[in-house]
Amino acid sequence: MNFRNFKMIGYVIYGRGAFNQLDEILQPNRKGQAPMIFLVDRFFEDKPFAGRVPLRGNDKIIFVDVTDEPKTTYVDKLAKDLKDEFGTVSGVIGIGGGSAMDLAKAVSLMMTNPGSSADYQGWDLVKQAGVYKVGIPTLSGTGAEVSRTTVLTGPTKKLGMNSDYTPFDQIVLDPQLTADAPANQRFYTGMDCYIHCVESLTGTYLNEFSKSYGEKALQLCRDVYVNKDGWDAESDDKLMMASYAGGMSIAYSQVGVAHAVSYGLSYLLGTKHGIGNCIVFNQLEDYYPEGVKEFKWMVEKNQIDIPKNICANLSEEDFDKMIDVSLGMKPLWENALGKNWEEQITRTTLRKLYEKL
Template structure:
């Protein structure tokens, strides 16, 4: 049997206020005065002097504010790469992504495309990347996606929503500073936190489960229950714990896989542009037959925090639109195999998925 030789993030800093060390971390990695550091930052921080003032730009370093209004697209990666290459005198010293999961995935993809020819869509899939990415750093400002630790950069392409899954995708350095998550809106906090929770449920209930995944998944699952169901946890504790739940949740799927909710959520995202976190919530609400215990606890969490999901978003879709969503979902074969087993095609039919989508 061949075991996966999984690449992990080699360097990580954790702690409140640790973002202030960003300049010390980057300084030894500068390859020349002409090779800039490019900071890709979620544009919600455009006027956030508390965050921006901590970044000391030198030489040709540049901040690019990126909109994450929509899920990250392959075309967005291509445009960023072209802009960076055209405007830089030399290959950048590194790409630093600061933001949520979408921004971190963009940063990973940009770092790969700077050293690999072609377009981002050419690398959607498993192990298609040939050359190592340039040095890249991930700094999450919201917790839950696991993008800071994963070997994938999930992008919406012309035909599919699918990750650039490769050994060259993970960050070289991650800075986990829970203070950066302090201004996250409650709904967003919940939806992104549930992405982490669903990672754990799908990993722990999957056919790919092993002790490596189980150890991380169980820890993340317990942290999620404490964060979202406890009456005694402080705001600071919650921020610290969710950041670590996200890390462990991301690790739990590193050596296994996600499942039904993620596959179907990708379909919603591809067709309707539904953000990943809320997409998982919308789907997970109806997956009692696959994850009965996980869904019951999720509904407790949703009720406790007074979260009301949008209703009827698939109500007026045409048969053709349902077929597009179903096609995207069914294309993610490893997710279904993990969720159901090798014979998943016997039970997961287009009709089955259409019935589930119609409930959303």
């Protein structure tokens, strides 16, 4: 049997106020006059937080548009603009939710690898290490800070750049940065973590490594969304660690049905990852009966709206596109249902599921 030789993050700093150490963390990784590039979620434009980013010399903040999930064309443009302006950079720092961090990972890789980022959508296609890269989450749940993938929508598919060169060299986990997140957004990304854990813990790829992290992440999610009334600083602390542990859990196993189906939604409709997972998971009683029951209870308790009927006016061609994207997620289906998953998941099964969403 071949065991995966799993690449982890280089350095992790955790704690309230840890962001204040960013300048000293970056200093040893500066290369001459080459700047550090900060890709910051546009949410923070014109907000006081942007003034806390430690700029030196030619450093540059680019406020990135993450209204939609990252597209390969956007990654390519950012990398090309940076090469045209600076030649090379010392590093790329992603500050924001999962999409901002995924953009930072992808741009870092495209500073050193030829062609388009679409050429690297798949498993282990990246051949060169990117420039130094740092991930700083301001939302908790996606696990993007620890994963070896950067989720991208390309011209023909939605698929990550999964490689040993993708993980960050450094992450800064500061729960204070998540304190002002909008309640709905915080719930959707938190549920991304909860759903990761349910998929990982009930999957055929399960092992003690992923189980250890997955059980802890699930417990932390329950502490925040089931056992607590109201939100406080401890909720931010716990959810940030749930996100980290949830990301670690799927690193050595896989996600499952909700992710496989929601990839189709985001490819066709641009549905954001967290909310897409919630829309799909809401209809997955047949696959995850206990998890879905608890999820629905959390939705009700936290008074969150899960959109419905988003596939109501789609054409045959639209459904076919979503089904194609979803069926391309073979490792996810195999983790969820085993090696004979294709006997259980047909185009008809998927069509019926998409019609429910």
